[in-house]
Protein backbone atom coordinates (compact mmCIF):
# COMPACT_ATOMS: atom_id res chain seq x y z
CA UNK A 1 0.00 0.00 0.00
CA UNK A 2 1.25 3.49 -0.84
CA UNK A 3 2.36 5.72 2.03
CA UNK A 4 1.83 9.49 2.45
CA UNK A 5 4.79 11.52 1.16
CA UNK A 6 4.08 14.33 3.65
CA UNK A 7 3.77 14.33 7.43
CA UNK A 8 2.42 17.88 7.94
CA UNK A 9 0.54 19.86 5.32
CA UNK A 10 -1.25 23.15 5.06
CA UNK A 11 -4.43 22.93 3.02
CA UNK A 12 -5.69 26.23 1.58
CA UNK A 13 -9.35 26.19 0.59
CA UNK A 14 -10.66 29.26 -1.17
CA UNK A 15 -14.09 30.56 -0.28
CA UNK A 16 -15.13 29.90 -3.87
CA UNK A 17 -14.32 26.19 -3.45
CA UNK A 18 -16.84 26.00 -0.57
CA UNK A 19 -19.64 27.59 -2.58
CA UNK A 20 -20.07 24.69 -5.02
CA UNK A 21 -21.88 25.38 -8.29
CA UNK A 22 -23.91 28.30 -6.89
CA UNK A 23 -20.73 30.44 -6.66
CA UNK A 24 -21.88 32.22 -3.47
CA UNK A 25 -22.31 31.23 0.17
CA UNK A 26 -21.91 27.70 1.45
CA UNK A 27 -22.84 24.48 -0.28
CA UNK A 28 -23.35 21.73 2.30
CA UNK A 29 -22.64 18.87 -0.10
CA UNK A 30 -19.36 20.46 -1.18
CA UNK A 31 -18.27 21.08 2.41
CA UNK A 32 -19.11 17.50 3.39
CA UNK A 33 -17.10 16.24 0.42
CA UNK A 34 -14.07 18.29 1.50
CA UNK A 35 -14.47 17.07 5.09
CA UNK A 36 -14.46 13.44 3.85
CA UNK A 37 -11.29 14.10 1.85
CA UNK A 38 -9.61 15.62 4.91
CA UNK A 39 -10.67 12.60 6.99
CA UNK A 40 -8.98 10.28 4.48
CA UNK A 41 -5.59 11.89 4.98
CA UNK A 42 -5.99 12.39 8.74
CA UNK A 43 -6.69 8.64 8.97
CA UNK A 44 -3.37 8.05 7.19
CA UNK A 45 -1.62 9.91 10.01
CA UNK A 46 -1.03 13.18 8.15
CA UNK A 47 -1.13 16.34 10.28
CA UNK A 48 -3.49 18.81 8.63
CA UNK A 49 -3.78 22.56 9.12
CA UNK A 50 -6.33 24.44 7.03
CA UNK A 51 -6.55 28.08 5.96
CA UNK A 52 -9.94 29.08 4.60
CA UNK A 53 -10.71 32.01 2.32
CA UNK A 54 -13.79 34.19 2.41
CA UNK A 55 -14.41 35.17 -1.21
CA UNK A 56 -17.71 33.23 -1.32
CA UNK A 57 -19.13 35.97 0.94
CA UNK A 58 -16.99 39.05 0.62
CA UNK A 59 -13.64 40.34 -0.64
CA UNK A 60 -12.11 43.60 0.53
CA UNK A 61 -11.77 44.85 -3.01
CA UNK A 62 -15.54 44.39 -3.64
CA UNK A 63 -16.29 47.22 -1.24
CA UNK A 64 -16.34 49.98 -3.85
CA UNK A 65 -16.18 53.40 -2.24
CA UNK A 66 -15.69 51.80 1.18
CA UNK A 67 -12.77 52.36 3.46
CA UNK A 68 -10.41 49.54 2.40
CA UNK A 69 -9.49 48.55 5.94
CA UNK A 70 -13.14 48.18 6.94
CA UNK A 71 -13.85 46.19 3.78
CA UNK A 72 -10.89 43.90 4.55
CA UNK A 73 -12.08 43.29 8.12
CA UNK A 74 -15.43 42.24 6.63
CA UNK A 75 -13.50 39.78 4.44
CA UNK A 76 -11.68 38.40 7.47
CA UNK A 77 -15.02 37.88 9.24
CA UNK A 78 -16.26 35.98 6.18
CA UNK A 79 -13.39 33.50 6.62
CA UNK A 80 -14.58 32.84 10.18
CA UNK A 81 -18.04 31.84 8.89
CA UNK A 82 -16.37 29.38 6.52
CA UNK A 83 -14.06 28.04 9.23
CA UNK A 84 -16.98 27.30 11.56
CA UNK A 85 -18.90 25.53 8.77
CA UNK A 86 -15.87 23.39 7.99
CA UNK A 87 -15.22 22.67 11.66
CA UNK A 88 -18.81 21.52 12.05
CA UNK A 89 -18.58 19.22 9.01
CA UNK A 90 -15.30 17.72 10.26
CA UNK A 91 -16.62 17.12 13.76
CA UNK A 92 -19.75 15.47 12.34
CA UNK A 93 -17.53 12.73 10.92
CA UNK A 94 -15.48 12.35 14.08
CA UNK A 95 -12.43 14.49 13.31
CA UNK A 96 -11.14 16.45 16.29
CA UNK A 97 -10.82 20.05 15.22
CA UNK A 98 -9.72 23.38 16.64
CA UNK A 99 -10.34 26.75 15.02
CA UNK A 100 -7.89 29.55 15.77
CA UNK A 101 -8.60 33.13 14.76
CA UNK A 102 -6.03 35.82 14.01
CA UNK A 103 -8.44 38.36 15.55
CA UNK A 104 -9.60 37.44 19.03
CA UNK A 105 -13.18 36.23 19.35
CA UNK A 106 -12.84 33.93 22.32
CA UNK A 107 -16.49 32.98 22.58
CA UNK A 108 -16.24 31.46 19.14
CA UNK A 109 -12.72 30.08 18.78
CA UNK A 110 -9.22 30.05 20.25
CA UNK A 111 -6.93 32.95 19.42
CA UNK A 112 -4.03 32.05 17.13
CA UNK A 113 -1.12 30.79 19.22
CA UNK A 114 1.55 29.06 17.16
CA UNK A 115 2.79 26.69 19.84
CA UNK A 116 -0.72 25.65 20.70
CA UNK A 117 -1.54 25.08 17.04
CA UNK A 118 1.50 22.82 16.67
CA UNK A 119 0.53 20.88 19.78
CA UNK A 120 -2.98 20.30 18.39
CA UNK A 121 -1.45 18.99 15.16
CA UNK A 122 0.86 16.65 17.07
CA UNK A 123 -2.20 15.27 18.86
CA UNK A 124 -3.88 14.53 15.52
CA UNK A 125 -6.33 17.42 15.62
CA UNK A 126 -7.09 19.40 12.48
CA UNK A 127 -6.39 23.09 13.04
CA UNK A 128 -8.36 25.65 11.04
CA UNK A 129 -6.82 29.10 10.80
CA UNK A 130 -9.45 31.81 10.40
CA UNK A 131 -9.55 35.61 10.06
CA UNK A 132 -6.57 35.60 7.70
CA UNK A 133 -3.43 37.20 9.06
CA UNK A 134 -5.55 39.63 11.09
CA UNK A 135 -4.25 42.49 8.93
CA UNK A 136 -5.96 44.39 6.14
CA UNK A 137 -4.33 44.51 2.68
CA UNK A 138 -3.38 40.85 2.89
CA UNK A 139 -5.03 37.75 1.46
CA UNK A 140 -5.75 34.29 2.75
CA UNK A 141 -3.15 32.97 0.26
CA UNK A 142 -0.58 35.06 2.12
CA UNK A 143 -2.03 33.67 5.35
CA UNK A 144 -1.47 30.16 4.00
CA UNK A 145 2.18 30.95 3.18
CA UNK A 146 2.75 32.59 6.57
CA UNK A 147 1.12 29.84 8.64
CA UNK A 148 2.83 27.12 6.58
CA UNK A 149 6.20 28.71 7.41
CA UNK A 150 5.28 29.15 11.08
CA UNK A 151 4.11 25.57 11.67
CA UNK A 152 6.81 24.13 9.38
CA UNK A 153 4.39 22.49 6.98
CA UNK A 154 6.16 20.61 4.19
CA UNK A 155 3.82 21.78 1.45
CA UNK A 156 0.85 24.02 0.73
CA UNK A 157 -2.01 22.13 -0.88
CA UNK A 158 -3.82 24.79 -2.86
CA UNK A 159 -7.29 23.39 -3.50
CA UNK A 160 -9.00 25.30 -6.31
CA UNK A 161 -12.02 25.08 -8.55
CA UNK A 162 -9.64 24.78 -11.52
CA UNK A 163 -7.50 21.62 -11.68
CA UNK A 164 -4.09 23.33 -11.90
CA UNK A 165 -2.30 26.38 -13.26
CA UNK A 166 -2.97 27.33 -16.89
CA UNK A 167 -1.34 29.88 -19.20
CA UNK A 168 -4.76 31.58 -19.54
CA UNK A 169 -8.22 31.20 -18.00
CA UNK A 170 -9.42 27.69 -19.01
CA UNK A 171 -13.06 28.75 -18.53
CA UNK A 172 -12.63 31.49 -21.13
CA UNK A 173 -10.01 29.94 -23.42
CA UNK A 174 -10.64 26.30 -24.46
CA UNK A 175 -7.04 26.01 -25.77
CA UNK A 176 -5.49 27.10 -22.44
CA UNK A 177 -2.48 24.90 -21.56
CA UNK A 178 -1.92 23.47 -18.09
CA UNK A 179 1.53 23.55 -16.50
CA UNK A 180 2.77 20.41 -14.71
CA UNK A 181 5.59 22.23 -12.96
CA UNK A 182 6.55 25.88 -12.44
CA UNK A 183 9.06 27.97 -10.54
CA UNK A 184 7.97 30.75 -8.18
CA UNK A 185 9.66 33.21 -10.54
CA UNK A 186 7.63 31.87 -13.50
CA UNK A 187 4.46 32.54 -11.52
CA UNK A 188 5.57 36.09 -10.74
CA UNK A 189 7.04 36.84 -14.20
CA UNK A 190 4.11 35.47 -16.20
CA UNK A 191 1.57 37.00 -13.80
CA UNK A 192 -0.13 33.59 -13.44
CA UNK A 193 -3.26 33.58 -11.33
CA UNK A 194 -2.17 31.08 -8.70
CA UNK A 195 -1.56 33.21 -5.63
CA UNK A 196 -1.04 36.93 -5.27
CA UNK A 197 2.56 38.13 -5.53
CA UNK A 198 2.95 38.68 -1.75
CA UNK A 199 1.99 35.06 -1.07
CA UNK A 200 4.16 33.71 -3.92
CA UNK A 201 7.19 35.71 -2.72
CA UNK A 202 6.74 34.47 0.83
CA UNK A 203 6.70 30.86 -0.43
CA UNK A 204 9.75 31.53 -2.62
CA UNK A 205 11.76 33.17 0.17
CA UNK A 206 10.99 30.31 2.56
CA UNK A 207 11.17 27.45 0.00
CA UNK A 208 7.61 26.24 0.62
CA UNK A 209 6.44 24.02 -2.25
CA UNK A 210 2.89 24.49 -3.54
CA UNK A 211 0.65 21.83 -5.09
CA UNK A 212 -2.25 23.33 -7.02
CA UNK A 213 -5.12 20.98 -7.85
CA UNK A 214 -8.90 20.81 -8.32
CA UNK A 215 -10.98 20.09 -5.25
CA UNK A 216 -14.12 18.92 -7.06
CA UNK A 217 -12.72 15.58 -8.29
CA UNK A 218 -13.01 12.73 -5.77
CA UNK A 219 -9.89 11.75 -3.81
CA UNK A 220 -7.66 14.50 -5.18
CA UNK A 221 -6.31 15.47 -1.76
CA UNK A 222 -5.47 11.81 -1.09
CA UNK A 223 -3.81 11.51 -4.51
CA UNK A 224 -1.56 14.49 -3.79
CA UNK A 225 -0.67 13.09 -0.37
CA UNK A 226 0.27 9.75 -1.94
CA UNK A 227 2.57 11.50 -4.42
CA UNK A 228 0.47 11.17 -7.59
CA UNK A 229 1.33 13.92 -10.04
CA UNK A 230 -1.95 15.73 -10.56
CA UNK A 231 -2.39 19.49 -10.97
CA UNK A 232 0.63 21.79 -10.98
CA UNK A 233 3.69 21.67 -8.71
CA UNK A 234 5.50 24.92 -7.88
CA UNK A 235 8.76 24.17 -6.15
CA UNK A 236 11.86 26.01 -7.31
Ligand code: UDP
Pocket residue numbers: 013014015016052053054055056058059060061071072073074075076078079131132133134135136137138139140141143
Ligand atom coordinates in the same frame (compact mmCIF):
# COMPACT_ATOMS: atom_id res chain seq x y z
N1 UDP B 1 -8.33 39.50 4.25
C1 UDP B 1 -7.52 40.46 4.84
N2 UDP B 1 -6.36 40.07 5.46
C2 UDP B 1 -5.95 38.78 5.49
C3 UDP B 1 -6.75 37.80 4.86
C4 UDP B 1 -7.94 38.18 4.24
O1 UDP B 1 -7.85 41.64 4.81
O2 UDP B 1 -4.89 38.49 6.07
C5 UDP B 1 -9.64 39.90 3.66
C6 UDP B 1 -9.53 40.51 2.27
O3 UDP B 1 -10.47 41.55 2.18
C7 UDP B 1 -9.91 39.35 1.37
C8 UDP B 1 -10.98 38.66 2.19
O4 UDP B 1 -10.49 38.76 3.54
O5 UDP B 1 -10.43 39.81 0.14
C9 UDP B 1 -11.24 37.22 1.88
O6 UDP B 1 -10.02 36.53 1.69
P1 UDP B 1 -9.54 36.02 0.24
O7 UDP B 1 -9.95 36.99 -0.82
O8 UDP B 1 -8.10 35.68 0.34
O9 UDP B 1 -10.41 34.68 0.12
P2 UDP B 1 -10.46 33.60 -1.07
O10 UDP B 1 -10.20 34.31 -2.36
O11 UDP B 1 -9.39 32.59 -0.78
O12 UDP B 1 -11.81 33.01 -0.95
